[in-house]
Amino acid sequence: MTTAIAHPNIALIKYWGKQDRPGNLPASPNLSITLSELCTTTTVQDAERDEILLNNKAADDPKIAQFLQILRNRFALGPIKIESHNNFPTGAGLASSASGFAALTCALNQHCDWGLDATETSGWARQGSASAARSMQAGFVALVPPQWQAECVAPPAHWPLSTVVAITSQDKKQIDSGHGMELTRQTSPYFKRWVEDSGEDFAHAQAAIEARDFDALAAVAEHNCLKMHALMLTTVPTLAYWNPATVACMDVVRELRAGGTAAFFTIDAGPQVKVITQPQYSATVAAALRAVHGVLDVVVCGMGEGARVVDAA
Numbered sequence: 001m002t003t004a005i006a007h008p009n010i011a012l013i014k015y016w017g018k019q020d021r022p023g024n025l026p027a028s029p030n031l032s033i034t035l036s037e038l039c040t041t042t043t044v045q046d047a048e049r050d051e052i053l054l055n056n057k058a059a060d061d062p063k064i065a066q067f068l069q070i071l072r073n074r075f076a077l078g079p080i081k082i083e084s085h086n087n088f089p090t091g092a093g094l095a096s097s098a099s100g101f102a103a104l105t106c107a108l109n110q111h112c113d114w115g116l117d118a119t120e121t122s123g124w125a126r127q128g129s130a131s132a133a134r135s136m137q138a139g140f141v142a143l144v145p146p147q148w149q150a151e152c153v154a155p156p157a158h159w160p161l162s163t164v165v166a167i168t169s170q171d172k173k174q175i176d177s178g179h180g181m182e183l184t185r186q187t188s189p190y191f192k193r194w195v196e197d198s199g200e201d202f203a204h205a206q207a208a209i210e211a212r213d214f215d216a217l218a219a220v221a222e223h224n225c226l227k228m229h230a231l232m233l234t235t236v237p238t239l240a241y242w243n244p245a246t247v248a249c250m251d252v253v254r255e256l257r258a259g260g261t262a263a264f265f266t267i268d269a270g271p272q273v274k275v276i277t278q279p280q281y282s283a284t285v286a287a288a289l290r291a292v293h294g295v296l297d298v299v300v301c302g303m304g305e306g307a308r309v310v311d312a313a
């Protein structure tokens, strides 16, 4: 029996769209922060047949089944029981598939003695869910060509930012990200331009992280997020992930910033708002978000570690 933990990550330069070839390869480079506090804990053990329990409920998850098949095409992997728990809402735009596939890949690598390093496991985790590749690593993490394996751009100690997560809904999204981004690739008139611009956004974000230039990172990350949501909105049928509290939180962040608080927002395929700030402002930001009508909960996260085995019997 082997247990691994992995954290969700929040993209500052987003992945939204795949290449039109096998391997679950993003169409553009992307960059994230791995979060502390939120986590997936996954235990694997040998079994008579495959069995998957997500948050204590039997799950017939085609994405996990497909992932196990990809692994079995390459590695020795017998029937396996997988038990996975999230300490945060699942499938609601909080990157549960990132932490989930990262924890699963990490646990299987140890349990089955595959002997892969963190870079190699990230390449396999990507085939389960591309954002999962980034959760294999700590701190600021890039997923870039040609290997499309996660690379640590800067460790947590380089620039220990805080991320304040405002949860505005516990509901599962209607269309999962993989399906949504494929619809975008096929139908949004802006997809080509998004891919063209992403390299430049990525380079600006990487330079801002190296220089610890908060304002520069805020500008490029917030704009990149809004460009992704413009793509989503112009997908047919439209992908509208925001609710009224999402929009209210964005306004609060703009007001905080106008008043001198270093903060910027980012939003993924769901209505939750993640506000990146400096640690001295995290209590102010959390209090401001808690006061927004429709915000159900607020979680303050630091920089998280990469996926790791915590128990092996």
Ligand code: 2P0
Pocket: 009, 010, 011, 013, 014, 015, 016, 024, 030, 097, 098, 128, 129, 130, 131, 132, 177, 178, 179, 267, 268, 269
């Ligand atoms: C990201 N998202 O970069 C972007 C921003 C959602 C919005 O990566 O099909 O679940 O499993 O590779 O990784 C969500 O997409 O998609 C995602 P698959 P995934 O964080």
